[in-house]
Amino acid sequence: MTNQNLSRRGFLKASGLTAASAVALTLSGLSISTNSWAMSLTKIDTHTGKSLSRLCRVLYPHTSLDEMYYDACVEALDEQTKTDNDLLTLLTLGVKALDSTSNSAFIDLPSESQLAAIKQIEETPFFNKVRGHVVVALYNNEKIWSTFGYQGPSYPFGGYLERGFNDINWLPNH
Amino acid sequence: MTKFNLNDDSVVVIIGSGAGGGTLSNELAQNGIKVVCLEAGKLLDFNKDFVNKEWEMFSKEAWLDKRTTSGEWRVAKDFPNLPAWICKTVGGSTLHWAGASLRFQEHEFKALSQYGHVEGANLLDWPITLKDLEPYYDKAEYKMGVTRTNGIPGLPGNNNYRVMEAGAKELGYKEVHTGRMAINSQPRDGRAACRQLGFCFQGCKMGAKWSTLYTEIPKADSTGNFELRPEAHVLKITHNKAGKVDGVVYIDANGQQQQQKARIVCVAGNSIESPRLLLNSASAMFKNGLANSSGQVGKNYMRHVTGSVYGVFEKPVNMHRGTTMAGIIQDEAKHKPSRGFVGGYEMETLSLGLPFLAAFLNPGSWGKEFTADLDDYENMAGMWIVGEDLPQESNRITLNHNEKDQYGLPVANVHVDDHPNDIAMRNHAYQQGSAVYESIGALRTIKVPPYPSTHNMGTNRMSEKASDGVVNKWGQSHDIDNLFVSDGSQFTTSAAENPTLTIVALAIRQAEYIAAQMQANNI
Numbered sequence: 001m002t003n004q005n006l007s008r009r010g011f012l013k014a015s016g017l018t019a020a021s022a023v024a025l026t027l028s029g030l031s032i033s034t035n036s037w038a039m040s041l042t043k044i045d046t047h048t049g050k051s052l053s054r055l056c057r058v059l060y061p062h063t064s065l066d067e068m069y070y071d072a073c074v075e076a077l078d079e080q081t082k083t084d085n086d087l088l089t090l091l092t093l094g095v096k097a098l099d100s101t102s103n104s105a106f107i108d109l110p111s112e113s114q115l116a117a118i119k120q121i122e123e124t125p126f127f128n129k130v131r132g133h134v135v136v137a138l139y140n141n142e143k144i145w146s147t148f149g150y151q152g153p154s155y156p157f158g159g160y161l162e163r164g165f166n167d168i169n170w171l172p173n174h
Numbered sequence: 175m176t177k178f179n180l181n182d183d184s185v186v187v188i189i190g191s192g193a194g195g196g197t198l199s200n201e202l203a204q205n206g207i208k209v210v211c212l213e214a215g216k217l218l219d220f221n222k223d224f225v226n227k228e229w230e231m232f233s234k235e236a237w238l239d240k241r242t243t244s245g246e247w248r249v250a251k252d253f254p255n256l257p258a259w260i261c262k263t264v265g266g267s268t269l270h271w272a273g274a275s276l277r278f279q280e281h282e283f284k285a286l287s288q289y290g291h292v293e294g295a296n297l298l299d300w301p302i303t304l305k306d307l308e309p310y311y312d313k314a315e316y317k318m319g320v321t322r323t324n325g326i327p328g329l330p331g332n333n334n335y336r337v338m339e340a341g342a343k344e345l346g347y348k349e350v351h352t353g354r355m356a357i358n359s360q361p362r363d364g365r366a367a368c369r370q371l372g373f374c375f376q377g378c379k380m381g382a383k384w385s386t387l388y389t390e391i392p393k394a395d396s397t398g399n400f401e402l403r404p405e406a407h408v409l410k411i412t413h414n415k416a417g418k419v420d421g422v423v424y425i426d427a428n429g430q431q432q433q434q435k436a437r438i439v440c441v442a443g444n445s446i447e448s449p450r451l452l453l454n455s456a457s458a459m460f461k462n463g464l465a466n467s468s469g470q471v472g473k474n475y476m477r478h479v480t481g482s483v484y485g486v487f488e489k490p491v492n493m494h495r496g497t498t499m500a501g502i503i504q505d506e507a508k509h510k511p512s513r514g515f516v517g518g519y520e521m522e523t524l525s526l527g528l529p530f531l532a533a534f535l536n537p538g539s540w541g542k543e544f545t546a547d548l549d550d551y552e553n554m555a556g557m558w559i560v561g562e563d564l565p566q567e568s569n570r571i572t573l574n575h576n577e578k579d580q581y582g583l584p585v586a587n588v589h590v591d592d593h594p595n596d597i598a599m600r601n602h603a604y605q606q607g608s609a610v611y612e613s614i615g616a617l618r619t620i621k622v623p624p625y626p627s628t629h630n631m632g633t634n635r636m637s638e639k640a641s642d643g644v645v646n647k648w649g650q651s652h653d654i655d656n657l658f659v660s661d662g663s664q665f666t667t668s669a670a671e672n673p674t675l676t677i678v679a680l681a682i683r684q685a686e687y688i689a690a691q692m693q694a695n696n697i
Contacts, residue, residue, distance in 0.1 A: 058541075059540040059541070061542055062545055062549065131540055136533060139529045139548075145528055148548065148549070148551040150527055150551055151495070152227075153227060155371055155373075155380075158369060159368075159370045159371040159380075160332070160370040160495040161496075164333075165370040165495040166331060166333055166336060166496070168333040168337065168491060170489045171614065172340055172614055
């Protein structure tokens, strides 16, 4: 597992891709099954990382999206903690606070209880930081765009003038 | 490539290179007048540096220096340090504007006499009329290559427009078309025709949309009378003992403080930075800031009554394909007080990519209901409301002495509370916008709150009397005759139309005046 991750990350480094777009490999045919994917974190501990990834999903749930896209959001946070110790503390303590909202750890709670736990911390700086981060990091991941029907950059393809800019065909006639 | 000496006190210094400053620079330079243009932002190459990615371009082009906010407006809660979404680049906000180029209507120059006194509003008539500005609108439209003027054909309607048009016709709206746009529908002025890329807000990578970055600035440069200094951040305008401005102090691209002497100074930093600069230039002689004997500098901040409506349909729309502002409904732009408010509003198509839509659809929102909307991205059509908002003295730019910028100067605080008229208009527009989409079978509509302001106006307003405003009908300050304001902050009222065309028309007109006054040795 570790070796696999190392070599994958080595490849990513060599190809200049960011952690958030690691998922590119899956879509480009270099298949990584969900099981063999593991978040690669340097500063954030595993429990905190997994809890954050779950938090990201409960905040912005899309059944069409695999865990790896939420994990990628956490990896990007981990990257920031390398130069921001306060952030690391905020995230670690934030997950602790989430864990202490009931008798079970947040990650082990049934989904309805996870929602209830989040609502208890909704006004905290921890929540605002994570939410503000995910809403940008998740939807800015170009590998999820096609799932939503968003086509991304058009300049490399000559725009939409000959690629359906006015192809709508279901409007009432006038 | 011309260079002027820092001690050359014969130059006109223009602060800002956007619609106002960029246009004024070129107009003066063409007239043989020596111009030094100081631009706080970087010089980007539209073909090399622009990318079709929303957040990446945002970080390249947006003004991100710290600002603070206060007031009841929702932006203060969701984006407390980003009251406005405007650019810090050579070309200013002409990089990310959508291109809509509409003339103000006759009655909008006479808001006070046409609407009457409105409680809580600081309405005033402009000191100029539509008739005064018409010849300059003609010149601006020609310069910018506005579609549906000068024989230039309109742009073709994209999917997002076709949805709005179908709904508008169903409702009986008559003034519906693909807009008057400063986007080439055919090659013109050495620039390409639009290929419906989308990404108008990210800077037009084809150069099909007019921007001073690749029109006015290089044209000014070719006269030999013009020097552009990018990454030159002006801290203060200085004056002599006689109370005339005589230069500016700025930080150059290497972080060094410099002083440029000047015969005339023109401020065109948009409606937040322009008043901030005048206020930060306070001196023993002008204790409340330059040009501020009226106390109106920074007041009457306007941002238009805005908001968006998205319609979600059963089948795909693909609103992201093609120009961002692809068409307009103008029927509601008239002054019809029977609707319960004064002034009017335009409805203009608008599309955001998935990354921006997630951030702006309902800022701060999360959970299943929110993501269900995003799951329908492909089936959405969108429009933006642009309506006249009322000037209020309490909506204003002030110096926040508790927060300093990278140069140690107080940052701007932007305070906004909606006037009841603004709220009534926005609600009417939400209702009509929703009806447009519902009339052709929208499953649901989403009413989106205003984004950080892209239209910023009114904080150094034009007035007949010196006691009512900051500048006269030429944009010349009432107090100091060689100090001008050359951007949208000189607007007396906001009107219902996108501001850029009017900023350009005023700059062309101001250039003529400055040239004549210099010729006559009055300034």
